[in-house]
Amino acid sequence: MSEKQSRPLLLVDGSSYLYRAFHVPNLQKLTNARGEPTGAVYGVTNMLRSLIREYRPQLMAVVFDARGETFRHALYPAYKANRPSMPEELAVQVEPLHAVVRALGLPLLQVKDVEADDVIGTLATLASGQGIDTVISTGDKDMAQLVNRHVSLVNTMSRTSLDSAGVEEKFGVTPAQIIDYLALMGDSSDNIPGVPRVGPKTAARWLTTHGSLDGVIAHAGDIKGKVGESLRAHLDLLPLSRQLDTIRCDLDLDTAPQDLQVQAPDTERLRGLYSELEFTRLLDELTASEDGVAADAAAGPVDAAVDYQTVVTQAALDDWLARLQQAGMFAFDTETTSLDYMAARIVGVSFAITAHEAAYVPLAHDYPGAPEQLNREAVLEKLRPLLENNELYKIGHNIKYDRNVLANHGIKLDGMAYDSMLESYVLASTAVRHDMDSVALKYLGHSTIKYADVAGKGAKQLSFNEVPLESAAPYAAEDADITLQLHQAMWPRLQAAPALQQIFTAIEMPLVTVLSDMERSGVMVDTAMLAQQSGELAARILEIEAEAHLEAGQPFNLGSPKQIQQLLFDKLQLPVLAKTPKGAPSTAESVLQELALDYPLPRLILGYRSLSKLKSTYTDKLP
16 A cells, blocks of 8 residues: 555545534634624634644545535425524635645645535545545534545544544444434424434434334334334325435545645745734744644644643652742632632642743642642741742732632732733733633643533532542643643733833733722712612613614513514614524624614614623622
């Protein structure tokens, strides 16, 4: 086998990953300075770069659905009828993504009248016939029907791969049975009928017993209960469901697997695209490398290997204390029992001096079986001279919280030089949320360990002192490490904009101490004046409500997004500027602000929202 054939053909289901990246919460928040959404482009771009690093392919294609209906709509006009149209905030990212794919040197395919699945299925079948192994990168379960000894699936988002054995373990059926499995269950998102009441376990059990869909149909009379009745009532639709679920592998394509050669990236084009999209980390890496993406792809994973230490001995602590003293500046973070800084007690502390290296000192993990830890009060006393030294600079992310928590233990944090949350805010106040997860994704391209990953969610979520140390330590150490890396990434940008640097150093950082002291000491409130202003606001809110009802020609609830949506877009036929993820016209504040430039009713609704929020704030302060 030649070297070319020894590397698999890599086929990427671009449409699947586009939607999946769009629905990642942190990515949904990403925009450039012009407010244009960029998260889906960023997510798919990183997925492609990850694939290139891992597989170093010579044959590769990124396949997208073409616009318009396909042959499946001709078979069944109701096919995908339940799907809302592509959200506008996603639609505007399609062309930029295509441009990035081409600039990366990757073949991009779209074929009319068929879906991306069919193009991938045909290419994989052609490659298999030539002895070329194929890896299909997708999150779509339908693709499992393509798996054989030459074809496997990989999902870079869940970091899982499936060969034939993996398909059988996951679905309970073989790849050859996947089409029948899908036909029995149907698919509400694609509006494929299937058999009501039949889920994955029932479909797998029937196929294991009867071998195939034809076998299930032949024995339909033997299946008892309500599910048997449902099967018999829907037998006539099963052949259609099977046909709709079948990926075509016999298309007459203009492109053969050997034509899908990966080309050298167009670094100048990438530089322009990354600049326009404001992918700062990707742009920095591209600029720093003479060979652009080719060199980056050969360099290994984006996330460098980390050295995160758990400090549980006095010797290790003393070593870190000496290093912190000599460093002159370090990133610092606390892990606590509560988000309420007035009630929170320290569970552990973490430090970082250099990128990719950090330490976590656990002090109060108290779950059953927790390992022995250093004494909290003794460790904090050893830290006190460092933390209270105003000539030893500290970097934090929302460092005001850490200052308040330390105050609960009698320590006055000083030397607060940088706050990466505030650096993010000053650089681009509206481009991204300023929590660590969002800022790390924007400036470092790094997906952090989430609190829910280590502590769980909802009613069963653990307090940090209950989190096992083997999970807690990497999470806590990463907090300090990423805080340091964020400062290293953002501070040069602030320095390059003297006006912004001045805002940060002269206003934002000095306010940290002022606000922290106000939060702990409280402020005097003139309740009589607040009550008077609250009454005035209430009167004005009623006036605005009456004006809005008059303008609309009917009474309606100005606090109801659904009623506003029906009124603005159904009755008044105002232009739809954006849609929700479910495809409904959006009534978000940004949409109303744009409509308010031309129409009076959105202006009144915005005024009502603003004054209601202000009145609520006043009311909260009244005794």
